[in-house]
Amino acid sequence: MKKTFKTGSPYIWLSGGTLTISLLMIFGLVALIMIKGLGIFWPHNITRLMLNDNSVVIGEVAKVEPIPNHKDSYRTKLKVGNRDIYGLDFRWVDNSTILIQDSPPTALTIERREWGNMYGFLKGVKHDNTIEPISLADMKPLLKESKAVYKRIRHIEKKEIGKINYKMEKNRLALKSLERGSQSDNTIEKVTSINGKVEALEKLYTEKVDTLTNLYASTKEKEVVIELADGRDETLPVFQIIRIYDPNQMSIYAKSSFYILKFWEFVSEEPREANTEGGIFPAIFGTVIMVLIMSLVVTPLGVITAVFLREYTSDNIFSRIVRISVNNLAGVPSIVFGVFGLGFFIYFIGGGIDKIFYSESLPTPTFGTGGILWASLTMALLTVPVVVVATEEGISSVPNSLKEASYGLGATKFETLWRVTLPQATPGILTGMILAMARAAGEVAPLMITGVVKLAPSLPLDSYFPFIHLERKFMHLGFHIYDVGFQSPNVEAALPMVYTTTLILIFTVLALNLVAIIARNKLRKKYVSSAL
Secondary structure, eight states: OHHHHHHTHHHHHHHHHHHHHHHHHHHHHHHHHHHHHGGGGSOOOOEEEEETTSOEEEEEEEEEEEOTTOTTOEEEEEEOOOHHHHSOSEEEEEGGGEEEEEOOTTOEEEEESSSSEEEEEEEEEEETTEEEOOOHHHHHHHHHHHHHHHHHHHHIIIIIHHHHHHHHHHHHHHHHHHHHSOOOHHHHHHHHHHHHHHHHHHHHHHHHHHHHHHHHHHTTSOEEEEEOTTSOEEEEEGGGEEEEEOGGGOOHHHHHHHHHHHHHHHHHSOEETTTTEEOOHHHHHHHHHHHHHHHHHHHHHHHHHHHHHHHSOOSSHHHHHHHHHHHHHTTSOHHHHHHHIIIIIIIIIIHHHHHHHOGGGTTSOSSSSOOHHHHHHHHHHHHHHHHHHHHHHHHHTSOHHHHHHHHHTTOOHHHHIIIIIHHHHHHHHHHHHHHHHHHHHHOOTGGGGTTBOSSOSSOSBOSSTTSBOTTSOBOOHHHHHHHHHHSOTTHHHHHHHHHHHHHHHHHHHHHHHHHHHHHHHHHHHHHHHHHO
């Protein structure tokens, strides 16, 4: 036995087995998330249950499981939708009470802008007090028209009225600034000119509001009547319908196309219904932008610190204190960094910027409140120990012979550092950046008090000067998962959204890391060959 252990073979097998178990756990976790989450986009068949109390229930079968403490008894979890009518999305049905179970071909799933899905049967279009029968094919032009109206409304609200509000705010601040200055003939002329612009903008604003009022009024003109499972009729404005389809008659090809369309909407559209419906594009955008800003800050900060400790200071008390401090930073809870970011970046630096450059906006803060810049700087402080340690390891791995050769050719210490040491240490630097990006993308606690919000009204990037607005609040995938999973008014219905958003976060981090790894490999080949 001792001879076997001395050969080292058991340790090799132990290491291989541990690695295999770790990989299986990782792939198993990802597979579980995919199974739990990606099914939300599939158009499931609608099932109708006729119960022994003469009631009828229709919806999507979500789960069938044994009844606890009842042998050979099962129950079915049915997604009945119609949350505005029944109050809940799901209903449990004891299988022993089911008399007839079928899948009616005319049953429809109506995806709405509010209150989730509605399940029922299309009776027709309502005109005055009469109902005109209509087919599902004839509904498509009505839905296309309502979609165009919705886009027009959103364009007016976000673009046209948003632009007016932006200009009015600029004029308000200009007036406030002029009022604080000395009163002269030139000042009076400027005030008169600005007031004229404000009046023109207010008139234009009134016109846009009137246009919106007319558009909203037109959305109430066309209504469809849906027959529910219990036989009652429910009137639904066409404007509230996103799409309507018959899953019981859809082919596999049609369902697959529908699945791809829904997944694309999920990653490209804005959320709705308290983040439980719609897409997550603002959260993806905010996560990527925050990580990129953090990387631009933490990389030079970590590299400079590591270079100073490794190349420009000896092993004295000062350098030991700095190293101990850096190592201790890695063990500080992330929420402490959030509190530091709130006090130092937001209140101290941001408040100072507001007093100097945005005094006319006070007491409404511009930089003196949470924003993507302060969140990124906080995450940079959180991850700087990772970059420092990785860079030091990369620098220490550079052979002394290369440095000595550089000195022998007459190069200075800085030239040797810049042209030999750092190129050779580039893989280590990028490794530290990759680890920092991965950690920053998954952290939530510091962001909750430095700028992340449940729903951001606008992205940090738009068409208004200076185009990149680092003071704005933003959405983040990690916080979105927390919000939907624990703060949603309808957690049970939003649970698949939690898994799907988690999967998107995993692949977002993977994509960012993959880009960094490819860059690291290319730079390794370039700088190593040039150094040699």
